[in-house]
Amino acid sequence: MADENDNERIDENQRPDKMFTLKKWNAVAMWSWDVECDTCAICRVQVMDACLRCQAESKKDSYGKQDCVVVWGECNHSFHYCCMSLWVKQNNRCPLCQQEWSIQRMGK
Amino acid sequence: MITLSQRLKRKNDSDSGIVNRAPIRDRLLVKEAQEMSQLLPASCSVQYHNENDLSKFTLVVQPTEGYWEGGSFKFDINVTEEYNMVPPLVKCATKLWHPNISENGEVCLSLLRRHSVDGMGWSPIRRLNDVVWGLHALFTDLLNFEDPLNVEAADQFRYSKEDFKSKVTEYVLSYARE
Ligand SMILES: [Zn+2]
Ligand SMILES: [Zn+2]
């Protein structure tokens, strides 16, 4: 990966906020933006609402809300259980902090 | 020009009554495609293959500095149905001489790695915008001679930057003119 000094070569046309983002990405490899702590970073729906998948699949009147629970990891990051159970099949790490994923608690 | 909202509306019309096989991808794409177009780097443009399908498009990168300046490089991007659990599939459709892109168009960008042991690969918190900026940065910030896909190009750079530069230019003139 390019080091910090290479940022001097960034195109002047690039927006300042993106320069920051790119620089940060090079520096820490992982970042996120406008991800609020109560939003599932995987499907980008509030964790208290049903996840994007449940919203798409359920009948219009129920929205599957009662089945779609929230899961908290040991790292304190929270996601929809539906979203996280799909992701851990790919990679058993928290998508936000990259720590090994283990469940701290589940609920609403 | 067709706006995203028009595109979306037509899509909904054509989809009515049909079970959508990739509801999550398509819902994410509506937001992500819009975000991508708003934050597109000045040297990039996006061409959709079909106005009703946000999942297949070509990103054109025209570097304004560096070795590949003056070239026009096309990346075919396919957002598969499993998105965002897996990264989009990316292939470089323009032949070029680059340490991180093979002559066959395979692209080596950590973000696009489906399975990652080092925490640098794909994560569902990433968005199309990140993919675009990553590909764009392959010509500047993320250009990497240390872990090359095209080993010959990286070796050449090590022995003679002039030779490397002229081969890059030769390829740009042969394959990457607009
Ligand atoms: Zn979710
Ligand atoms: Zn759910």
Ligand SMILES: [Zn+2]
């Ligand atoms: Zn975490």
